[in-house]
Amino acid sequence: MNRFDDYPAGAQRLILAAEQLVAERGVEGTSVREILRRARQANNSAIYHHFGSKEKLIEGVYDLRQAEVDRARVAWLDRLGRPPQQLGEILDALLRPVLVAFHGQRRRLFAQMILHLVLTNPKNPLFVEERQPETTRHLNLLLRQSCPHLDDILFRQRYTLGVLYLLQAAIYAGQRVAQGTLGDEDDEKFWNEIMKIVRESIAG
Secondary structure, three states, rough: OOHHHHHHHHHHHHHHHHHHHHHHHHOOOOHHHHHHHHOOOOOOOOHHHHOOOOHHHHHHHHHHHHHHHHHHHHHHHHHOOOOOHHHHHHHHHHHHHHHOOHHHHHHHHHHHHHHHHHHHOOOOHHHHHHHHOOHHHHHHHHHHHHHOOOHHHHHHHHHHHEEEEEEHHHHHHHHHHHHHOOOOOOOOHHHHHHHHHHHHHOOO
């Protein structure tokens, strides 16, 4: 299931609770008991019933949110009307849909959750290419082909750092909006500058 509404109400509460807790504390800091309490779930076997384990629940949250981003990527490519060609176009199609898919608190939670997952274990099985949606895999391939001057290790390092920078920027933008120093979390000038930095850091 790759849409939130596909899940029954009890599973939905578990998804939201797990997402919030992982975003706040990371995977290791999130216990089954805390998920159940946050979800107001009295049945101690609810996670096992709906997902099989805490790990499978977190995997389900990750896949659900990645599916949302992938749908935004498909829509982005439809609007573009052709395959992205230059490095900047490819990065826009990969990263800007994150900003389209999530807003406000949902964007912050997504960014914090992915940051925790990546920083805890960059080789997490969740991130293997085979598990990514088809559109994402295709864009990743285009991005790799646009950087023939980089070996695989350096490319992966720069790409990962670029993604982390974007996620940190999403959190920072939300904080600035709350403080009144940025008018809108989707401020075009702000994000154009962020994407420029990401592009230049990958291109080298």
